[in-house]
Amino acid sequence: MRARLATTVGGAAATVSRLAGKGDGSVIGGIIGLRLAPDLLSQLATGRQVVLVTGTNGKTTTTKLITAALAPLGSKIASNIYGANMEAGLTSALSRAPDAPVAVLETDEKYIPAMVKATRPKVVVLLNLSRDQMDRAAEIWLLARRWRDALAAAPDCRVVANADDPLVAWAASAAGKVTWVAAGQRWREDSWCCPNCGAHLQREGDDWSCRECGGRRPPVSWMLYGDEVIDPSGRATQLGLALPGRANRSNAVIALAVAEAFGVHLSHALAELRKVTSVAGRYTQVNRRGCDIRLLLAKNPAGWLEALDVMVPPPVPVLLAVNAQGPDGKDTSWLWDVDFRRLRGRPILVGGERRLDLAVRLEADEVAFRLVNDIDEAVDAALAVGAAAAGPGGTAPSLEVLANYTAFQQYRVALGRVQ
Numbered sequence: 029m030r031a032r033l034a035t036t037v038g039g040a041a042a043t044v045s046r047l048a049g050k051g052d053g054s055v056i057g058g059i060i061g062l063r064l065a066p067d068l069l070s071q072l073a074t075g076r077q078v079v080l081v082t083g084t085n086g087k088t089t090t091t092k093l094i095t096a097a098l099a100p101l102g103s104k105i106a107s108n109i110y111g112a113n114m115e116a117g118l119t120s121a122l123s124r125a126p127d128a129p130v131a132v133l134e135t136d137e138k139y140i141p142a143m144v145k146a147t148r149p150k151v152v153v154l155l156n157l158s159r160d161q162m163d164r165a166a167e168i169w170l171l172a173r174r175w176r177d178a179l180a181a182a183p184d185c186r187v188v189a190n191a192d193d194p195l196v197a198w199a200a201s202a203a204g205k206v207t208w209v210a211a212g213q214r215w216r217e218d219s220w221c222c223p224n225c226g227a228h229l230q231r232e233g234d235d236w237s238c239r240e241c242g243g244r245r246p247p248v249s250w251m252l253y254g255d256e257v258i259d260p261s262g263r264a265t266q267l268g269l270a271l272p273g274r275a276n277r278s279n280a281v282i283a284l285a286v287a288e289a290f291g292v293h294l295s296h297a298l299a300e301l302r303k304v305t306s307v308a309g310r311y312t313q314v315n316r317r318g319c320d321i322r323l324l325l326a327k328n329p330a331g332w333l334e335a336l337d338v339m340v341p342p343p344v345p346v347l348l349a350v351n352a353q354g355p356d357g358k359d360t361s362w363l364w365d366v367d368f369r370r371l372r373g374r375p376i377l378v379g380g381e382r383r384l385d386l387a388v389r390l391e392a393d394e395v396a397f398r399l400v401n402d403i404d405e406a407v408d409a410a411l412a413v414g415a416a417a418a419g420p421g422g423t424a425p426s427l428e429v430l431a432n433y434t435a436f437q438q439y440r441v442a443l444g445r446v447q
Contacts, residue, residue, distance in 0.1 A: 055120065061120070062116060070147070076106070076128070078130075079094060081135060082137050082154060083190075085155065085158070085275070085330050085334070086155050088310070089276060090155060091133070093279055093283035095107045096304050097284060100292050100300065106125035106128040107131065107132045113134040133147070137171050141175070144185065151187070151289055152187050152203075156215075159218055168195060172199045176198065187205065190211040190212075191208040193213045198224055206246075209252075215329060215333055219236075224238065224241050252274075255267050267301075270305045309323055309325075310325050315424075317407055318425065319427055320426040321407070322428055323439065323440065327432050336366075336430070342374035343413065345377060345413050345427050346375070347378075350431070351438075352381065353434045355434055363386060368389065369395070379402070383399055410427035
């Protein structure tokens with residue numbers, strides 16, 4: 029009775045929040061529900077097949093892709109696809125879909141132990157681990173230890189893990205059942221040492237091993253190879269995703285491995301993945317005053333490395349924006365771990381609340397830039413570049429926007445909260 033009351037009151041609060049324009053209600057509803065029934069999440073998860081998705085980067089996209097890959101099951105799927113990934117957000121997602129037998133839930137890295145205990149998941153997905161918001165988040169080796177302990181205590185849970193990330197592999201190796209995926213690891217600055225003994229790792233391509241303790245990359249069942257996925261039978265299939273970049277191909281292979289755990293055939297899951305064109309505003313293209321704008325999100329050095337790779341080539345202008353609010357982390361020193369030299373020679377605009385921090389970093393890499401105050405000033409600059417470059421039959425002016433979390437959300441609101 030208490031759980032029903034908590035769900036009803038929380039749902040009403042979420043509706044009021046949406047109607048008042050305060051957001052989508054994905055957090056406040058869960059907060060109020062948990063105040064009334066502290067074990068509400070456990071009660072809502074009972075009887076469902078739950079998938080928890082975690083990692084430093086790619087959680088929201090992978091959650092969306094897994095949800096799509098499981099569509100052939102034909103059942104309703106509960107999910108927090110807009111990124112409310114702590115206990116209140118998970119609770120709210122389950123409350124909104126009380127009859128959904130399956131739930132795919134993005135989960136903040138440090139909440140995994142508590143959420144594994146509360147939801148008793150069928151599958152836990154481990155994507156990657158790297159530095160992120162060090163002013164408020166735990167050190168990544170400590171996170172890996174907590175993951176390892178939580179998974180060791182859940183022997184019935186299937187773990188789908190990226191074997192190419194040594195920290196992830198070490199954490200997942202304590203689980204009773206693991207599906208290993210060769211999803212790649214481009215950012216390696218946080219994984220040069222063995223997570224088991226601390227010795228220096230030997231690395232060749234995506235393979236890694238430790239000469240001191242014998243730890244090594246586990247044999248994989250699924251592999252990303254260029255634009256192809258190689259399944260456990262050894263068959264290669266073209267991915268053909270609408271989402272750009274290697275990181276999203278990696279996320280897709282993870283999603284296919286999860287779909288297999290639910291009995292969904294690869295061809296059926298892949299057909300659904302190819303339909304995904306945008307994730308909570310990421311990669312969305314909009315037009316503002318005749319300028320085509322594409323929105324990209326990156327929150328840390330590893331994310332910026334991947335995002336810079338999917339940008340269209342010059343002379344298209346790029347707007348870089350950085351904030352340092354609570355959800356971003358207030359320490360912007362991570363900017364010095366990003367290699368901005370590849371942006372030399374193209375029009376660069378710099379915005380966000382911490383644009384001066386970013387400006388200093390670009391100056392150090394000898395990247396010319398112009399400061400802008402808002403998205404419309406950036407559009408004006410892009411229109412000017414487009415007008416100067418346009419010739420007979422030329423294409424419409426365009427602008428690439430790369431921003432960290434709260435700056436990205438501010439631009440989404442300014443552009444009409446594109447989905």
